Amino acid sequence: MMNKVMIIGAIGAGKSTLTKALLNKELNAVKTQALNYEEWIVDTPGEYLENPLFYKNIMATSLEVSHLIYLQDATRQLSNFPPFFGTGMAKLPIGVVTKCDVENANIEQAIYWLKQVIGQAPIVITSAVEQIGTEHIRQLVGCNSVQEMRDYVERANDPQCFFA
Numbered sequence: 001m002m003n004k005v006m007i008i009g010a011i012g013a014g015k016s017t018l019t020k021a022l023l024n025k026e027l028n029a030v031k032t033q034a035l036n037y038e039e040w041i042v043d044t045p046g047e048y049l050e051n052p053l054f055y056k057n058i059m060a061t062s063l064e065v066s067h068l069i070y071l072q073d074a075t076r077q078l079s080n081f082p083p084f085f086g087t088g089m090a091k092l093p094i095g096v097v098t099k100c101d102v103e104n105a106n107i108e109q110a111i112y113w114l115k116q117v118i119g120q121a122p123i124v125i126t127s128a129v130e131q132i133g134t135e136h137i138r139q140l141v142g143c144n145s146v147q148e149m150r151d152y153v154e155r156a157n158d159p160q161c162f163f164a
Protein backbone atom coordinates (compact mmCIF):
# COMPACT_ATOMS: atom_id res chain seq x y z
CA MET A 1 0.00 0.00 0.00
CA MET A 2 1.18 3.48 -0.81
CA ASN A 3 1.58 5.53 2.37
CA LYS A 4 -1.30 7.89 2.97
CA VAL A 5 -2.15 10.44 5.62
CA MET A 6 -5.43 11.62 7.09
CA ILE A 7 -5.42 15.16 8.47
CA ILE A 8 -7.46 15.79 11.63
CA GLY A 9 -7.97 19.18 13.25
CA ALA A 10 -10.48 21.81 14.30
CA ILE A 11 -12.61 23.84 11.90
CA GLY A 12 -10.40 26.55 10.37
CA ALA A 13 -7.15 25.06 11.70
CA GLY A 14 -5.73 24.93 8.17
CA LYS A 15 -6.26 21.31 7.06
CA SER A 16 -7.35 22.12 3.51
CA THR A 17 -4.70 24.80 3.06
CA LEU A 18 -2.02 22.35 4.23
CA THR A 19 -3.40 19.69 1.87
CA LYS A 20 -2.98 22.13 -1.02
CA ALA A 21 0.52 23.11 0.08
CA LEU A 22 1.61 19.47 0.41
CA LEU A 23 0.37 18.68 -3.09
CA ASN A 24 1.43 22.02 -4.63
CA LYS A 25 -2.09 22.16 -5.91
CA GLU A 26 -4.91 24.63 -6.33
CA LEU A 27 -7.92 22.93 -4.78
CA ASN A 28 -11.14 24.88 -4.49
CA ALA A 29 -11.33 26.87 -1.30
CA VAL A 30 -14.85 25.95 -0.21
CA LYS A 31 -15.35 24.59 3.28
CA THR A 32 -14.70 20.86 3.50
CA GLN A 33 -18.10 19.24 4.11
CA ALA A 34 -17.10 15.62 3.66
CA LEU A 35 -14.01 13.47 3.38
CA ASN A 36 -11.87 14.77 0.58
CA TYR A 37 -9.43 12.30 -1.02
CA GLU A 38 -6.55 14.01 -2.81
CA GLU A 39 -3.77 11.71 -4.03
CA TRP A 40 -2.07 10.50 -0.78
CA ILE A 41 -4.00 12.79 1.56
CA VAL A 42 -7.43 12.46 3.18
CA ASP A 43 -8.64 15.92 4.24
CA THR A 44 -11.42 15.77 6.83
CA PRO A 45 -14.09 18.25 7.90
CA GLY A 46 -13.31 19.96 11.23
CA GLU A 47 -16.66 18.68 12.51
CA TYR A 48 -15.11 15.21 12.64
CA LEU A 49 -12.99 16.36 15.53
CA GLU A 50 -15.29 18.92 17.10
CA ASN A 51 -18.29 16.58 17.43
CA PRO A 52 -17.62 13.32 19.31
CA LEU A 53 -20.43 11.67 17.32
CA PHE A 54 -17.98 11.65 14.40
CA TYR A 55 -15.11 9.93 16.24
CA LYS A 56 -16.27 6.61 14.84
CA ASN A 57 -15.86 8.05 11.33
CA ILE A 58 -12.29 9.08 12.16
CA MET A 59 -11.58 5.58 13.45
CA ALA A 60 -13.13 3.93 10.37
CA THR A 61 -11.34 6.15 7.85
CA SER A 62 -8.03 5.76 9.66
CA LEU A 63 -8.02 2.13 8.51
CA GLU A 64 -7.35 3.41 4.98
CA VAL A 65 -4.19 5.34 5.85
CA SER A 66 -0.71 4.74 7.23
CA HIS A 67 -0.32 8.07 9.04
CA LEU A 68 -2.45 10.56 10.94
CA ILE A 69 -1.68 14.26 11.14
CA TYR A 70 -2.92 15.92 14.32
CA LEU A 71 -3.15 19.56 13.38
CA GLN A 72 -3.02 22.36 15.96
CA ASP A 73 -3.53 25.99 14.94
CA ALA A 74 -0.87 28.15 16.64
CA THR A 75 -3.22 31.13 16.63
CA ARG A 76 -5.81 29.34 18.78
CA GLN A 77 -5.36 29.09 22.53
CA LEU A 78 -7.55 25.98 22.79
CA SER A 79 -7.22 22.38 21.69
CA ASN A 80 -10.16 20.42 20.29
CA PHE A 81 -8.45 17.10 20.90
CA PRO A 82 -9.38 15.06 23.94
CA PRO A 83 -6.18 14.17 25.89
CA PHE A 84 -4.41 11.08 24.52
CA PHE A 85 -6.74 10.97 21.51
CA GLY A 86 -3.87 9.92 19.26
CA THR A 87 -2.43 7.28 21.53
CA GLY A 88 -5.54 5.15 20.92
CA MET A 89 -5.10 5.24 17.15
CA ALA A 90 -2.96 2.47 15.66
CA LYS A 91 -1.45 4.65 12.94
CA LEU A 92 1.84 6.52 12.69
CA PRO A 93 1.27 9.94 14.27
CA ILE A 94 2.60 13.30 13.12
CA GLY A 95 1.87 16.42 15.16
CA VAL A 96 1.68 19.55 13.04
CA VAL A 97 1.53 23.15 14.26
CA THR A 98 0.04 25.43 11.58
CA LYS A 99 0.16 29.18 10.92
CA CYS A 100 3.61 29.72 12.42
CA ASP A 101 3.91 32.73 10.09
CA VAL A 102 1.20 34.65 11.97
CA GLU A 103 2.62 37.35 14.21
CA ASN A 104 0.71 36.43 17.39
CA ALA A 105 1.13 32.67 16.90
CA ASN A 106 1.74 30.84 20.18
CA ILE A 107 3.85 27.94 18.97
CA GLU A 108 4.87 26.76 22.46
CA GLN A 109 1.23 26.47 23.51
CA ALA A 110 0.41 24.54 20.33
CA ILE A 111 3.29 22.12 20.96
CA TYR A 112 2.08 21.63 24.52
CA TRP A 113 -1.41 20.66 23.26
CA LEU A 114 -0.03 18.28 20.67
CA LYS A 115 2.09 16.49 23.26
CA GLN A 116 -1.09 15.88 25.28
CA VAL A 117 -2.69 14.30 22.22
CA ILE A 118 0.01 12.14 20.66
CA GLY A 119 2.60 11.35 23.31
CA GLN A 120 5.87 10.34 21.64
CA ALA A 121 5.74 11.48 18.02
CA PRO A 122 7.38 13.83 15.56
CA ILE A 123 6.15 17.42 15.63
CA VAL A 124 6.57 19.77 12.67
CA ILE A 125 6.15 23.55 12.86
CA THR A 126 4.60 24.74 9.61
CA SER A 127 3.14 27.54 7.58
CA ALA A 128 1.13 26.38 4.61
CA VAL A 129 1.07 29.87 3.12
CA GLU A 130 4.86 30.22 3.28
CA GLN A 131 5.58 26.53 2.54
CA ILE A 132 7.50 26.15 5.81
CA GLY A 133 7.82 22.58 7.11
CA THR A 134 5.87 20.95 4.30
CA GLU A 135 8.83 18.92 3.01
CA HIS A 136 9.31 17.41 6.49
CA ILE A 137 5.71 16.21 6.39
CA ARG A 138 6.16 14.63 2.94
CA GLN A 139 9.27 12.82 4.19
CA LEU A 140 7.61 11.62 7.42
CA VAL A 141 4.65 10.22 5.48
CA GLY A 142 7.20 8.29 3.44
CA CYS A 143 8.48 6.58 6.60
CA ASN A 144 7.16 3.12 7.51
CA SER A 145 7.76 3.03 11.27
CA VAL A 146 8.25 5.25 14.29
CA GLN A 147 11.94 4.34 14.16
CA GLU A 148 12.19 5.52 10.53
CA MET A 149 10.52 8.76 11.53
CA ARG A 150 12.99 9.15 14.41
CA ASP A 151 15.90 8.56 12.05
CA TYR A 152 14.49 11.10 9.59
CA VAL A 153 14.04 13.74 12.30
CA GLU A 154 17.59 13.16 13.50
CA ARG A 155 19.00 13.48 9.97
CA ALA A 156 16.91 16.57 9.22
CA ASN A 157 18.49 18.33 12.21
CA ASP A 158 16.02 21.21 12.07
CA PRO A 159 14.60 22.82 15.24
CA GLN A 160 11.25 23.09 13.43
CA CYS A 161 10.97 19.29 13.24
CA PHE A 162 11.59 17.29 16.43
CA PHE A 163 10.48 14.30 18.44
CA ALA A 164 8.28 15.16 21.41
Ligand SMILES: Nc1nc2c(ncn2[C@@H]2O[C@H](COP(=O)(O)OP(=O)(O)O)[C@@H](O)[C@H]2O)c(=O)[nH]1
Pocket residue numbers: 009010011012013014015016017018032046098099100101102126127128129130
Ligand atom coordinates in the same frame (compact mmCIF):
# COMPACT_ATOMS: atom_id res chain seq x y z
N1 LIG B 1 -1.38 32.86 7.90
C1 LIG B 1 -1.77 31.58 7.64
N2 LIG B 1 -3.06 31.33 7.40
C2 LIG B 1 -3.43 30.06 7.16
C3 LIG B 1 -2.48 29.00 7.16
N3 LIG B 1 -3.14 27.85 6.91
C4 LIG B 1 -4.43 28.19 6.76
N4 LIG B 1 -4.62 29.51 6.91
C5 LIG B 1 -5.90 30.24 6.84
O1 LIG B 1 -6.81 29.71 7.81
C6 LIG B 1 -8.13 29.68 7.30
C7 LIG B 1 -8.72 28.30 7.41
O2 LIG B 1 -7.99 27.42 6.56
P1 LIG B 1 -8.60 26.05 6.02
O3 LIG B 1 -7.49 25.35 5.32
O4 LIG B 1 -9.86 26.26 5.26
O5 LIG B 1 -8.97 25.31 7.39
P2 LIG B 1 -9.69 23.88 7.60
O6 LIG B 1 -11.07 24.18 8.04
O7 LIG B 1 -8.90 23.21 8.68
O8 LIG B 1 -9.62 23.14 6.29
C8 LIG B 1 -8.05 30.20 5.87
O9 LIG B 1 -8.39 31.58 5.87
C9 LIG B 1 -6.59 30.02 5.51
O10 LIG B 1 -6.14 30.95 4.55
C10 LIG B 1 -1.09 29.32 7.42
O11 LIG B 1 -0.19 28.47 7.44
N5 LIG B 1 -0.81 30.63 7.66
Ligand SMILES: [Mg+2]
Pocket residue numbers: 015016017031032043044045046
Ligand atom coordinates in the same frame (compact mmCIF):
# COMPACT_ATOMS: atom_id res chain seq x y z
MG1 LIG C 1 -11.16 22.21 5.20
